Amino acid sequence: MAKAVKGFKVEPKQLRIYGLVGSVVGIYLAYILNSATGTNVFSFVGALAALFGVVMGANAVRRVCAYGIGTGVPSIGMLSLGMGTVAVLFGLNIAEQLGVGLLGVIIALVYSLVFGYVVGLIANRVMGFNIPIMEEGLFDLSGAGTLAILGWSFAISGSLGYADIVKDVFNTGFLAIIFICGGLAILHPFNANLGPDEKQDRTLVNGVMVGGLATIATGICALMTLGLAAGMVQIVVGFAVWYYFYVWYFRLAKRDAAAVVGTGLLPPSAL
Amino acid sequence: MSFDINTIIYILEIIVGGLLVGVGVHFVPVGGAPAAMAQATGIGTGTVQLAAGSGLTGLLSAGLMMSVTDNIWPIIATGAVGAMIMMDATMLTGSWIYAYAVGAPFASAKVNYDPITKFSQPPYVAPGTVGQGIPTVCFVSGTIGAAMGGIGGALIYYPLVQINGNPAMSAVFAIGIFMVDAVLASWNIQGTIEGFHDPKFKKWPKAFKSCLVATVILAVVAVLITPIGGV
Numbered sequence: 027m028a029k030a031v032k033g034f035k036v037e038p039k040q041l042r043i044y045g046l047v048g049s050v051v052g053i054y055l056a057y058i059l060n061s062a063t064g065t066n067v068f069s070f071v072g073a074l075a076a077l078f079g080v081v082m083g084a085n086a087v088r089r090v091c092a093y094g095i096g097t098g099v100p101s102i103g104m105l106s107l108g109m110g111t112v113a114v115l116f117g118l119n120i121a122e123q124l125g126v127g128l129l130g131v132i133i134a135l136v137y138s139l140v141f142g143y144v145v146g147l148i149a150n151r152v153m154g155f156n157i158p159i160m161e162e163g164l165f166d167l168s169g170a171g172t173l174a175i176l177g178w179s180f181a182i183s184g185s186l187g188y189a190d191i192v193k194d195v196f197n198t199g200f201l202a203i204i205f206i207c208g209g210l211a212i213l214h215p216f217n218a219n220l221g222p223d224e225k226q227d228r229t230l231v232n233g234v235m236v237g238g239l240a241t242i243a244t245g246i247c248a249l250m251t252l253g254l255a256a257g258m259v260q261i262v263v264g265f266a267v268w269y270y271f272y273v274w275y276f277r278l279a280k281r282d283a284a285a286v287v288g289t290g291l292l293p294p295s296a297l
Numbered sequence: 298m299s300f301d302i303n304t305i306i307y308i309l310e311i312i313v314g315g316l317l318v319g320v321g322v323h324f325v326p327v328g329g330a331p332a333a334m335a336q337a338t339g340i341g342t343g344t345v346q347l348a349a350g351s352g353l354t355g356l357l358s359a360g361l362m363m364s365v366t367d368n369i370w371p372i373i374a375t376g377a378v379g380a381m382i383m384m385d386a387t388m389l390t391g392s393w394i395y396a397y398a399v400g401a402p403f404a405s406a407k408v409n410y411d412p413i414t415k416f417s418q419p420p421y422v423a424p425g426t427v428g429q430g431i432p433t434v435c436f437v438s439g440t441i442g443a444a445m446g447g448i449g450g451a452l453i454y455y456p457l458v459q460i461n462g463n464p465a466m467s468a469v470f471a472i473g474i475f476m477v478d479a480v481l482a483s484w485n486i487q488g489t490i491e492g493f494h495d496p497k498f499k500k501w502p503k504a505f506k507s508c509l510v511a512t513v514i515l516a517v518v519a520v521l522i523t524p525i526g527g528v
Contacts, residue, residue, distance in 0.1 A: 205469075
């Protein structure tokens with residue numbers, strides 16, 4: 027091994043604060059940038075904000091699933107996005123009805139956090155899972171699903187208005203793309219890296235990498251809803267995120283591998 | 298929005314739909330990864346994928362019927378039939394692969410005699426496995442489960458469209474409710490089940506209670522969503 031690879035270790039509590047604050051601030055920052063400049067090219071900031079939530083969710087998945095839930099990792103990711111979908115629609119709509127359109131993000135987030143905690147309680151008390159971190163795990167996960175959907179919805183619609191998001195994201199069906207790509211970013215990292223040698227930094231870097239791919243996908247959607255400039259910026263940003271974290275992930279995978287041997291198909295410099 | 302008797306009916310419809318999904322999952326013969334290697338009875342994929350597949354097909358067919366009529370009964374029936382067709386097609390093609398490609402005899406390891414055909418099962422269970430393929434009882438059970446999932450999906454979708462008048466949004470919302478109930482139910486069966494003859498099936502009251510609590514929380518917010526500028 028030529029040089030040491032940059033690794034990290036973050037406490038779940040710290041990561042939760044980074045995820046919640048980073049994501050909410052990012053979504054509002056994207057909104058402010060968009061409305062201050064009167065364009066929609068800053069919509070990609072919403073997609074970057076979603077990545078904070080995704081990292082939080084991926085960490086929650088690896089903590090809960092390390093206990094073994096018996097149904098495979100994808101189920102928990104789908105649960106997370108399912109709770110997120112309901113929370114986002116409810117939050118944005120209620121905020122609009124109460125005349126405080128901008129607070130929709132907060133309402134959606136609070137509702138999803140409460141609901142996630144309740145589902146965690148049900149899982150432990152009624153079904154007898156006995157996973158000590160189930161409540162906080164689902165608390166994180168439903169928040170992560172909500173923030174991922176909000177962030178990427180903003181990236182496609184360029185607005186936080188209920189009517190705009192419904193028109194650009196729900197009626198066009200692009201929500202299905204966010205649902206699956208965002209779900210993959212949350213559930214895939216642990217699914218791909220699980221095992222006795224699973225390391226937090228490798229899993230989370232993988233999560234951001236998949237988040238970059240999801241940003242490319244939403245960028246392609248944004249080409250249709252926001253126009254060429256905003257869409258292309260998003261695709262380029264998504265590609266940059268994917269490339270940077272892919273290289274990092276590749277190094278981490280080599281760091282954790284017992285041995286790296288070439289088959290001769292790739293040039294030695296690629297290993 | 299106005300809160301009247303219709304709102305309560307809508308909430309009840311969504312709750313019943315969620316409960317049908319939660320209980321319906323227990324009927325579907327889910328084998329998970331072991332079944333994919335023909336080492337366990339059932340369909341070789343996870344509960345959520347199967348429940349989501351049948352539920353979404355039911356939702357699609359219910360939506361199609363809803364574009365023609367507003368009567369709830371044909372919509373529910375179409376939803377059930379759509380989901381049953383999806384699940385049966387999956388089980389049938391899966392059976393071809395188990396029978397002709399893997400070459401495994403279909404057998405259940407949970408019962409000594411198939412409750413429907415009365416065929417003896419243990420002689421056909423390969424040593425070291427917990428059954429293979431999809432025996433008759435699992436096929437019937439899966440069809441019942443799919444019907445319940447389809448009815449549940451249609452029962453969630455129908456009131457939502459009545460409330461907000463936006464089919465796309467209602468479908469997405471219904472998928473959200475569907476996913477929550479299906480995952481809770483699949484956690485209850487710990488990933489694999491053979492059908493209504495499986496001893497694990499007796500655990501369904503737990504899933505019923507869990508889905509009830511979760512769906513009530515979801516249904517109460519579902520009816521608050523209004524169609525402002527949404528259509």
